[in-house]
């Protein structure tokens with residue numbers, strides 16, 4: 001038997017994105033949006049059936065997010081949204097007067113879910129309309145399906161409300177009854193939270209939940225799907241409950257040593273987290289090692305984290321293409337493995353070669369101690385106290401985006417595009433000089449994206465045409481694919497930074513993306529440990545640092561906003577990760593001379609283990625988001641011994657902060673940090689803002705910094 005735990009839903013050509021944005025802009029009706037959703041679901045079921053998949057999932061479609069769908073299913077819609085015109089999208093995106101619910105990363109993926117808001121006042125009541133409608137819709141098309149729902153333990157853990165377990169089990173039980181009445185044979189309850197560290201009390205909750213749901217008389221058979229890692233201590237707990245099937249991630253997790261008597265194991269041997277073909281020999285060996293009543297071949301997790309199909313990629317080298325598998329190809333692999341398993345066939349292909357040796361481990365590299373560097377930089381840069389700067393990007397104009405598309409389509413000459421980029425740099429530099437900023441940037445007009453731009457200029461990376469993956473809601477990214485050793489054939493950003501520096505007497509800050517971020521936002525290769533890949537990228541970035549320095553840049557920023565993205569889910573594995581991640585960063589930056597000032601930027605400030613890691617990065621200046629986290633971050637960084645720029649305003653909103661407001665924030669910062677080390681900057685890059693907003697905001701920032709400087 002064969003199945004998959006879930007499937008992409010944004011549409012092979014991002015049809016859902018377009019339909020959503022059209023509805024949000026008032027260009028189409030809710031009805032038209034529903035019709036597009038139905039078309040996409042029908043196409044998915046048809047395709048899965050054509051590929052020969054045995055058991056089809058349903059309810060894997062969503063207009064925004066599966067966790068939000070589950071909140072609606074359970075009636076957990078906070079009161080303030082209930083009267084909105086469209087409560088679902090009001091929760092997801094906010095309305096004029098209403099902020100949206102919080103959004104955060106789905107485990108260690110780049111998918112983001114909406115965090116349900118559950119308080120003591122939340123009353124759970126079942127609203128099973130969506131999963132029931134999908135079951136009926138599929139049935140009308142000739143497909144029996146297995147509805148997929150986020151399970152109660154994961155739902156509540158992600159909501160920070162596991163104490164409400166008793167109260168949600170009622171609606172879950174009602175749901176199972178409703179599905180049974182509908183003639184549904186199997187339901188899939190997703191419990192990825194079970195692969196994280198669980199306390200004994202949380203394990204008790206797992207036991208209580210599935211003993212209770214398992215004991216219901218009228219219900220479909222239950223598959224509890226775990227993914228993103230090994231179940232560990234949760235496996236024996238689940239195995240002792242009456243659920244009929246357990247889904248195991250056998251790519252990241254191990255084949256259980258003890259037999260799972262009486263259970264079906266849905267064995268995830270085809271990875272839903274990478275873009276590579278599965279080694280059939282290794283997968284079959286794992287499948288055969290599973291001891292259970294029945295084994296169903298499956299994916300390690302939902303395929304929502306990979307693009308639709310490699311068939312659309314006609315620009316990739318055939319050699320690379322032959323190694324790739326996106327969602328459709330992975331489904332075909334699942335089907336083929338199920339056939340081989342049933343036939344008891346010997347794997348045609350022997351186990352692939354072991355991973356290439358990686359002798360050169362991430363060695364921590366070191367510059368002179370900070371005080372030595374700080375003195376060298378002070379003499380060289382001659383900056384005032386409370387120096388002002390920005391995070392890198394300036395507004396990306398429509399003209400620039402259109403021009404990039406035209407170059408790609410062969411409709412605009414490369415030379416004309418470059419002239420446009422130079423004009424943008426001139427404009428950005430002029431604006432910054434007029435505003436009176438101290439450390440300038442070139443504005444990043446040549447970059448479509450802070451990772452893709454580097455991927456396009458490094459060997460070992462491939463960029464796809466249609467390899468879109470949903471990040472959240474209608475937002476998709478097209479992660480580059482790392483398929484070979486990473487090398488920098490030639491300088492990447494140097495000429496743009498040098499051009500900017502040639503236009504001004506003030507220091508310009510060279511702008512690079514850090515090695516962890518480049519790898520975290522790409523599909524990694526599967527034949528080399530991730531830390532070795534990060535290390536190769538670090539070496540490429542180090543070459544760029546050296547060349548920027550040689551071109552006369554005395555300040556260089558290496559952004560690492562994704563430092564925590566690769567953080568392992570299990571606490572025991574986190575320190576080792578942080579150690580090599582930090583070492584890779586230092587390897588990328590330690591080539592800089594003492595008098596060259598290294599900046600780094602992190603887009604968040606809410607993970608304590610990361611705050612500790614910031615220190616390890618050993619950058620001379622760290623800029624960090626803080627406008628939305630306020631005091632907490634200031635407490636956390638008080639006494640930090642190097643340069644620090646907690647953002648003085650939130651760039652996510654078009655609002656222009658007043659000089660007084662910025663001044664108050666700065667004053668608060670000066671209470672916890674000595675003035676010599678405080679930098680004045682916005683929270684993040686300005687690329688999504690407009691020039692008028694940026695000029696007004698930065699003008700007030702400069703005014704506030706100058707006023708405060710006089711009081712020092």
Ligand code: GLN
Pocket residue numbers: 391392393450511559561601602603684685686687
């Ligand atoms: N230098 C980048 C920018 O300003 C940093 C973006 C980020 O932090 N994600 O756009």
Ligand code: ZN
Pocket residue numbers: 391561601602603604683684685
């Ligand atoms: Zn940022």
